[in-house]
Amino acid sequence: MENIRFLIRNWYLIPKGLFRMCFILVNNAYCIPTYVVWMVLLSPLRKVNPDIYWRIEGYFFHWLLAMVSMWSWSAGYDVVEAGDNISDCLDERTLIIANHQSTADVPLLMATFNAKKQVLPNIMWIMDSLFKYTNFGVVSVLHQDFFIMSGKGKRERSLQDLIDHMLNVYLPRGRKWLVLFPEGGFLRKRKAVSQKFAIKNNLPRLENVTIPRVGALHIIMETVGPKSTHNNNSFVGDDYLKTSKVEYILDITIAYPDGKPLGMDTIVFGYRRPCQTMFFYRVYNAKDVPDNSQALDEWLLARWLDKEKMLESFYKTGKFPINYSKGANPPQVVVQDYLRFLIIHIFFIASTYIHFQMFTSIYQYCTQLVY
Numbered sequence: 001m002e003n004i005r006f007l008i009r010n011w012y013l014i015p016k017g018l019f020r021m022c023f024i025l026v027n028n029a030y031c032i033p034t035y036v037v038w039m040v041l042l043s044p045l046r047k048v049n050p051d052i053y054w055r056i057e058g059y060f061f062h063w064l065l066a067m068v069s070m071w072s073w074s075a076g077y078d079v080v081e082a083g084d085n086i087s088d089c090l091d092e093r094t095l096i097i098a099n100h101q102s103t104a105d106v107p108l109l110m111a112t113f114n115a116k117k118q119v120l121p122n123i124m125w126i127m128d129s130l131f132k133y134t135n136f137g138v139v140s141v142l143h144q145d146f147f148i149m150s151g152k153g154k155r156e157r158s159l160q161d162l163i164d165h166m167l168n169v170y171l172p173r174g175r176k177w178l179v180l181f182p183e184g185g186f187l188r189k190r191k192a193v194s195q196k197f198a199i200k201n202n203l204p205r206l207e208n209v210t211i212p213r214v215g216a217l218h219i220i221m222e223t224v225g226p227k228s229t230h231n232n233n234s235f236v237g238d239d240y241l242k243t244s245k246v247e248y249i250l251d252i253t254i255a256y257p258d259g260k261p262l263g264m265d266t267i268v269f270g271y272r273r274p275c276q277t278m279f280f281y282r283v284y285n286a287k288d289v290p291d292n293s294q295a296l297d298e299w300l301l302a303r304w305l306d307k308e309k310m311l312e313s314f315y316k317t318g319k320f321p322i323n324y325s326k327g328a329n330p331p332q333v334v335v336q337d338y339l340r341f342l343i344i345h346i347f348f349i350a351s352t353y354i355h356f357q358m359f360t361s362i363y364q365y366c367t368q369l370v371y
Helices: 002-009 013-041 043-048 050-074 105-114 129-133 137-143 152-170 187-200 215-224 238-242 264-269 293-317 338-370
Strands: 077-083 094-098 123-128 146-148 177-180 248-255 275-285
Touching: 013 043, 013 050, 013 137, 013 264, 013 338, 043 050, 050 077, 050 105, 050 137, 050 264, 050 338, 077 105, 094 105, 094 215, 105 123, 105 248, 105 275, 123 129, 123 137, 123 152, 129 137, 129 146, 146 152, 152 215, 177 215, 215 293, 248 293, 275 293
Parallel strands: 077 275, 094 177, 094 248, 123 146, 123 177
Antiparallel strands: 248 275
């Protein structure tokens, strides 16, 4: 009954939501297939000159994620950056670790990274294998993101596969930023399990985050960390491996207004009022992160205990405590370029038209041959 009253009072949200849904569906229809077709057409270049192929693919990937960035931006869901200055990380190999609250986390991260030069073309996402079967899954497969499988047995095998992926994809492709959600799932889904685990292992009972999993972080630091010595018959040589380490770890604390996360449905339909989501940055030099297994576990847990306190303070005061930041950078709203959005739209629409005409001509030619 309360939901019905809300819709009656805000009846205009219904046509607005339907319009946004239709627009996003159409946007998907002329962007994702276009990306796939271009990659297929350019696939011979991958054999002849892989560096150029992956550079082109990176730009297409960036433009595609720019479209996703537009969805949240057009609904009035802005991101505000606060905390440490991350300019030193932009052109270096950086591991991103962030708390995971909802399905809106990734689109908002995309919106934030979209406003920074050369981040999205050279990014790699580590995500649940279920994402492979979404509409965007084929894009991530072609971009060669890494899919980690759930379940104890499968997860162990995935972690071993991650070693090969770091050495044979992340380094050779020249990827820079690597995005990892150590919690392994959304807050609402993992909170109860995390609290049971905390009680069983005499750890703090967390409300705003969940106990992070350490397996993927161990693999990354052991394989491409500053103190790693991994080779594992990779496509990269020892000399290249020594100079291609992860330089920084960027810890992002995601905080939604009043502790009520947005969701993908919110972004698609735009039924919540415009709001600002806070991204609080903390930058660590990877050389300062312990390489000992137990010490690394404790280091990661300490970061999440900090997040718990930071989020608790944010939900009470609307601000993050300044003592968690190295600098005093004022909060800044991430600004998107609407003219660039328009140009990218034109590119994808024009490409769709070209591909349609191309396939139509091929079909007509084949029909003439048959008859």
